[in-house]
Amino acid sequence: MIQRLLFAGLLSGLVVALFAFSFARVYAEPTIERAISLEEGGAHKHAAVEKGTISRSTQRNAGLFTGVAAYCTALGGFLAIGMAFLHGRLSVRPRSAVWTLALTGYVALVLVPQLKYPASPPGVGSAETIGVRTELYFVMILASAVCMAASVWIAFRIRRRMGMALSLAIATGLLVALAAVLMTIMPAVSETPRDFPRGLLFEFRLHAALMQLIVWGGLGFLFGRVAEHVVEHDRPAGVVRHRIPNA
Template identity: 75%
Template structure:
């Protein structure tokens, strides 16, 4: 069953990548083009424009599709592995388990880190601090993931004693408190120029957030349905085998 779940998860990721690519190509890319145009204007005023090794046509077409396909396929595989681990350990349907994993993954890997360090369009941020900004972003991801894992474990232990009605709110509150604590502890970074168009910045960040929601929500919807089918088929096969009837 694990292999079938993994295949279903990866196929779901490929399908979701096509939807995500369509959204990014139609809505996000024009915003990026505007940001690049502003960056080039600023570069002309200083030291000239540095030519990129990959053309923008390749970046926004084949490059974008390839990146999203790899990203979504990997996420689908991770969700499949997580579902295989939880199968039989939680008394919930596979669809519900997939949605739980997708929501937990989105919150811990995307929402919390981007609340602390929001996505920025091209031209925003100093080249000298890109290493530090990248390190801090990944530290926030690791801390947020650790908070989610610890909160889920505590909620699971409490559920065995007091039930889900109490353990789930406590686990959620614990995650929010821990995540907020680490968000306040890590240094803030704000390198957006004062004269940068606020509308363009907001539009870019909204599109980035919507793209992630399409990816995680699409995987929860599509892979949840496919996982339900895979698990149900596996259970029927087990029932047939137990009755000693050849599986046609």
């Protein structure tokens, strides 16, 4: 079953990548083009313009699809591995387990890090600090994942005594508190030029956020349905599904 789940996760990721690529190509790429035009036009003195060896046509077509496809299929594979691990350990349907994995992954790996360090278009940020900014972002992702893991662990530890609903509420409150502390202690990065169009910046960040929602939500929906079909198909005939009691 693990191999079937992994194949289903990778295939689901590829299908979701088609939708994510279409959204990025239609909505996100025009904003990037406008930002690049501002950068190349010398509108920002603090931005360094680099001439790449790959043309913009390749970047926004084949390059964009390759990157999105790799990202989505990798996430689909990770969700499949997580689903295989949780199968039989949770008293929920496979579809709900996948949605839980997708939600926790989105919050820990995308939402919390981007609240602290939101995505920025070309022309925002100094070329000299790109290494530091990248390191801070990955540290934020790692720390956020640790906070999520701690909250989930506590929820499992107390769910038998307090019930699932109360344990989830406590874990959610703990995660919010830990995330707030994390965002407070992590260094702030603010290198947006004053003359950079605020509307363009907001549009770029909105599209980046929506694309992540398409990826994680699409995988939760599509792979959740496929995973449930795989689990039901591999269950021997005559075997009745048993649920583990919450308390």
